[in-house]
Amino acid sequence: AVCTKKYGAEFCTKLKNSCFEILKVKATDGPLPVSISICISSENWLAQCYAKYGSxxxxxxxxxxxxxxxxxxxxxxxxxxxxxxxxxxxxxxxxxxxxxxxxxxxxxxxxxxxxxxxxxxxxxxxxxxxxxx
Known part of the structure; x- marks a missing residue:
């Protein structure tokens, strides 16, 4: 919710997907794994780079x-x-x-x-x- 408010839904979806890719966690439809939530909320610099420019x-x-x-x-x-x-x-x-x-x-x-x-x-x-x- 904080990410979406700050960056918009499209970027936050890319950021979430980048976190899954970087952390090598399989994406699920359920609640976000803790490691992914931390990656998003900490505004991980590499995940942000992936989201902006591609992996x-x-x-x-x-x-x-x-x-x-x-x-x-x-x-x-x-x-x-x-x-x-x-x-x-x-x-x-x-x-x-x-x-x-x-x-x-x-x-x-x-x-x-x-x-x-x-x-x-x-x-x-x-x-x-x-x-x-």
Whole structure:
């Protein structure tokens, strides 16, 4: 009920399905298992990514970020931020186009006196080391 009020029914259905997928719990018609309820109410970051962008894209981002930082089974905070940064670039490009986003990155670079974030192959966004560490 809280999810639906905050995000709408369509997104919450996707979020619920994402939680079932991530936690590898078989979907049922009865009451939600406790683990799924917790996943939804905690606004699990990976489940939200799956609900917004699809499991395939989020899994690809997750692997890229895991390779960049470590090989552990659970993502660290740095890896989670890496995944979230992919979302930001895709949203910027979708809403404003490549030229605007590149100019925005250059402007931020001048203001912060840091190297401009790099856009790599497969739309990967890389923060300068000074910001990402």
């Amino acid at each position: 395939k894209r989020c899994s690809e981002w997750r692997e890229i970020c895991r390779d960049r930082y470590s090989k552990t089974s659970d993502l660290t905070e740095s890896e989670k931020e890496c995944v979230k940064s992919h979302n930001a670039v895709i949203l910027c490009r979708a809403k404003h186009g490549n030229v605007f986003c590149e100019k925005l990155a250059a402007s931020c670079s001048m203001v912060l006196r840091l190297p401009a974030p790099r856009l790599r192959a497969h739309f990967i966004f890389s923060m300068p080391a000074k910001l990402s560490d």
